[in-house]
Amino acid sequence: SQKIEQNSEALNIQEGKTATLTCNYTNYSPAYLQWYRQDPGRGPVFLLLIRENEKEKRKERLKVTFDTTLKQSLFHITASQPADSATYLCESYGGNQFYFGTGTSLTVIP
Amino acid sequence: DVKVTQSSRYLVKRTGEKVFLECVQDMDHENMFWYRQDPGLGLRLIYFSYDVKMKEKGDIPEGYSVSREKKERFSLILESASTNQTSMYLCASSLSGGGRNEKLFFGSGTQLSVL
Structure with missing residues (x-):
């Protein structure tokens, strides 16, 4: 079955830098990948969706890429701010199967 | 904005009890999902x-079992709660x-403790 691996349990970066989070899938290429943000004690909030035939998607300071050769999606937050500190989840959908990664905890240090 | 409301924020139950977790959405969405999240x-x-x-x-x-009698x-x-739930x-x-899950809207969650 599909496995979604998010590299680095925790990531600390300096304010103003670009944060890059990774999401690797092990098996078949998903129809799409989604990225969510989760704050402590809250449900995840949808950020971006990228489809298999798309290379890159942007939304304000957020950018996501999808590389089917590397079986990987990268999630970038440019000009990071302390308010960006949260856990970011990657999710894949394909073949009527849904899988979430365990998330990467991001801390932006002022 | 879509609102997904879960009936309880915290719930404490005893082993063997029957537990109901309710969820209501107000935007006429076709698909609904239940997840559990563990560290x-x-x-x-x-489901x-x-x-x-x-x-x-x-x-x-x-x-677990589920029921969807109304769209929302x-x-x-x-059925019989256990501590591993x-x-x-x-x-x-x-x-x-x-049944696709594009752009999921989540509720705030119910923290269930089974003693």
Whole structure:
């Protein structure tokens, strides 16, 4: 079955830098990948969706890429701010199967 | 904005009790989902529904059942609660058809403790 691996349990970066989070899938290429943000004690909030035939998607300071050769999606937050500190989840959908990664905890240090 | 409301924020139950977790969404979404979230394991799909009275098993349906009698309401039932069902339960909904989960809207979650 599909496995979604998010590299680095925790990531600390300096304010103003670009944060890059990774999401690797092990098996078949998903129809799409989604990225969510989760704050402590809250449900995840949808950020971006990228489809298999798309290379890159942007939304304000957020950018996501999808590389089917590397079986990987990268999630970038440019000009990071302390308010960006949260856990970011990657999710894949394909073949009527849904899988979430365990998330990467991001801390932006002022 | 879509609102997904879960009936309880915190719940404490005894082993063997029957537990109902209720979820209501207000945007006429086709699909509804129940997940549980545990440290180190991430979100795991229990059941989902793509239409009224329709349900599909997710990855971990054992020990759970669901009910969707109305489009806006999706209930998760623990027939006989056990301590290994202590977890954060998250309900979600999405508009897309065919059971796809594009752009999920989540509730705030129910932290269930089974003693």
